[in-house]
Amino acid sequence: MESAVTDAADILCFSGVLLFLAGLLTGFAIPRCRSPRLGLSAHLTAVQSGTFLLALGLLWPRLSMSPAWSAILANGTWVSLYMVWLSLLLAAIFGAGRGLPIAGGGITTTPARQTVVTVLMVVGSLGIAAAVAALLITWRWQG
DSSP states (O other), rough: OHHHHHHHHHHHHHHHHHHHHHHHHHHGGGGGSSSSSHHHHHHHHHHHHHHHHHHHHGGGSSSOHHHHHHHHHHHHHHHHHHHHHHHHHHHHHHHTTTTTTHTTTTTOOOOOHHHHHHHHHHHHHHHHHHHHHHHHHHHEEEE
């Protein structure tokens, strides 16, 4: 059991550092984006999400959960956060601002590109909300 929890913690820490690095690199691309405001959103989201994943990975061994639940929750968390970052990055590159009225600034793209961005954002957002809710329930009920 300890091994599975340690593996999940390692996955969270690694994916956090990698997402943090991706966020830093995204920052260099901001001036080249079709929508620099969305590029800034992608940059900040990756840096903040990477920091969250790293912190969660360090906290992970303190939580009591089954190996299967640990793996599901850890992988669901990092995948969801990567999806949100990718959706914002693609929105910045494509100019897909229809679903993001504040950062998007009214910029539009093809319906197919907008659909890809929207699906990634919705699935990633719902996934991270579910993962955090499950984490809070697990943490509260561990006795």
